[in-house]
Amino acid sequence: xxxLGKLPTSGAFQKLDAISTVNDQAAYxxxxxxxxxxxxxxxxxxxxxxxxxxxPTTNYTINGSTITFTSALVTGDVINSIIIxxxxxxxxxxxxxxxxxxxxxxxxxxxxxxxxxxGDGTTDGTVQLNCSQNSHGVKIASPAHSAGQxxxxxxxxxxxxxxKIMKVASITGSGTSAVGQLSFVDTPSAGLQYLATSGTISSGTSAVxxxxxxLTTTYGAxxxxxxxxxxxxxxxxxxxxxxxxxxxGSTIPSSGYRTCNFRLNEGGSSDYRSQGTIAELRLSRSGxxxxxxxxxxxxxxxxxxxxxxxxxxxxMEYQFVTxxxxxxxxxxxxxxxxxxxSAQSEPLATNFIRFFPNSGTFEGGVIRxxxxxxx
Numbered sequence: 001x002x003x004l005g006k007l008p009t010s011g012a013f014q015k016l017d018a019i020s021t022v023n024d025q026a027a028y029x030x031x032x033x034x035x036x037x038x039x040x041x042x043x044x045x046x047x048x049x050x051x052x053x054x055x056p057t058t059n060y061t062i063n064g065s066t067i068t069f070t071s072a073l074v075t076g077d078v079i080n081s082i083i084i085x086x087x088x089x090x091x092x093x094x095x096x097x098x099x100x101x102x103x104x105x106x107x108x109x110x111x112x113x114x115x116x117x118x119g120d121g122t123t124d125g126t127v128q129l130n131c132s133q134n135s136h137g138v139k140i141a142s143p144a145h146s147a148g149q150x151x152x153x154x155x156x157x158x159x160x161x162x163x164k165i166m167k168v169a170s171i172t173g174s175g176t177s178a179v180g181q182l183s184f185v186d187t188p189s190a191g192l193q194y195l196a197t198s199g200t201i202s203s204g205t206s207a208v209x210x211x212x213x214x215l216t217t218t219y220g221a222x223x224x225x226x227x228x229x230x231x232x233x234x235x236x237x238x239x240x241x242x243x244x245x246x247x248x249g250s251t252i253p254s255s256g257y258r259t260c261n262f263r264l265n266e267g268g269s270s271d272y273r274s275q276g277t278i279a280e281l282r283l284s285r286s287g288x289x290x291x292x293x294x295x296x297x298x299x300x301x302x303x304x305x306x307x308x309x310x311x312x313x314x315x316m317e318y319q320f321v322t323x324x325x326x327x328x329x330x331x332x333x334x335x336x337x338x339x340x341x342s343a344q345s346e347p348l349a350t351n352f353i354r355f356f357p358n359s360g361t362f363e364g365g366v367i368r369x370x371x372x373x374x375x
């Protein structure tokens with residue numbers, strides 16, 4: 001049937017592969033590029049045999065990818081061509097960059113998103129934002145299928161501004177389907193600021209240092225957290241000690257320190273020690289028998305005050321706890337607690353601290369450093 005007006009130029013028009021006739025055979029397989037093809041119906045096909053256009057359903061029928069002619073073809077018959085006019089509402093595959101913004105007007109409803117990026121059964125749905133040259137881009141991916149999440153995140157209602165961060169301001173609903181409203185808020189201006197970590201201390205480590213990139217004038221005080229720090233010594237009075245440096249570790253004085261601390265053991269024994277002008281800052285020494293195996297090390301914290309201030313002695317206070325199974329005199333798994341303070345003997349600005357065992361080497365554990373932000 002001829003068209004009124006302009007002939008359509010889209011509709012998934014395709015020409016099928018050539019078909020060779022076989023004498024006295026009526027049924028043939030239709031293919032495109034060697035792959036079986038099933039037209040939507042016989043009525044959107046132009047089939048020409050021996051130069052004559054065939055009538056759908058009268059001269060031929062289709063079933064899936066098989067076309068069957070009413071009369072079997074014989075030697076000498078030629079299937080000139082089979083043209084597919086396209087499927088109903090099929091506009092074919094758009095060329096690259098031909099779909100404009102105006103054509104992508106996705107509408108959201110109360111029950112469905114305007115646009116869904118699907119996974120393929122293995123990979124989570126992902127949106128990629130490319131650079132101007134489309135040579136690379138960053139991706140936003142959904143949580144894994146196993147998480148079972150279906151929550152909604154709403155962007156902030158406030159104007160965007162420098163030095164703001166986003167937080168979840170409110171939530172409606174609950175669980176995996178909760179709706180979270182984000183808000184721009186000021187960056188926290190006070191509290192503990194994580195600065196550095198030793199990482200998991202390797203066996204045979206002689207010392208752990210925190211240098212001038214950590215101890216700066218930005219912070220007036222620091223907190224060091226010790227987790228499961230233990231040494232290699234199997235007997236004797238052990239513990240952690242420290243030394244300070246004013247030139248980022250180029251020289252590390254081995255004199256001019258003061259210490260006083262108190263130790264208490266669950267067996268009832270206790271002692272204290274007070275020493276001045278000694279070789280190191282003695283943190284957990286003085287009879288603190290931490291174990292020499294994972295799980296028996298020292299746990300605790302140390303506060304370091306005003307290390308970069310030259311008008312006063314750098315000072316510190318600390319608390320440690322350990323459960324050790326050796327040299328306590330109170331049987332296995334004996335709890336020991338120590339608290340104390342140490343300081344320089346004379347005022348001196350410092351920017352480096354070294355922690356090391358009283359004897360032997362560190363065998364494990366972690367030391368973390370935080371700065372205290374005033375405002």
